[in-house]
Amino acid sequence: MSIQFLDPTHESHFGEFTLAPKLKSLESAVVAIISNGKKGSIPFFDAFAEEIRVQYKVAEVVRITKFNYSTPVDASLLDDAQRWNALITGIGD
Numbered sequence: 297m298s299i300q301f302l303d304p305t306h307e308s309h310f311g312e313f314t315l316a317p318k319l320k321s322l323e324s325a326v327v328a329i330i331s332n333g334k335k336g337s338i339p340f341f342d343a344f345a346e347e348i349r350v351q352y353k354v355a356e357v358v359r360i361t362k363f364n365y366s367t368p369v370d371a372s373l374l375d376d377a378q379r380w381n382a383l384i385t386g387i388g389d
Contacts, residue, residue, distance in 0.1 A: 337388025
């Protein structure tokens with residue numbers, strides 16, 4: 297009997313990239329939240345969005361829900377990304 301190892305990664309080549317500069321503050325920032333769309337993520341991200349608005353004085357929270365929780369985010373949902381200062385993503389069950 298042999299053991300077969302599977303590679304769970306989606307892309308085989310990621311290309312070159314550089315890290316974005318660290319934000320000095322979230323005050324007046326636009327923060328996007330991408331959710332996997334599962335039921336448990338809704339109340340968590342509702343509370344999180346409110347917390348960063350109040351605690352860190354975030355100007356706007358953009359909420360995005362993926363079309364399918366088990367696939368990468370659809371590129372069409374990222375059309376507005378150039379105006380975001382930060383992006384947070386997470387899962388929930």
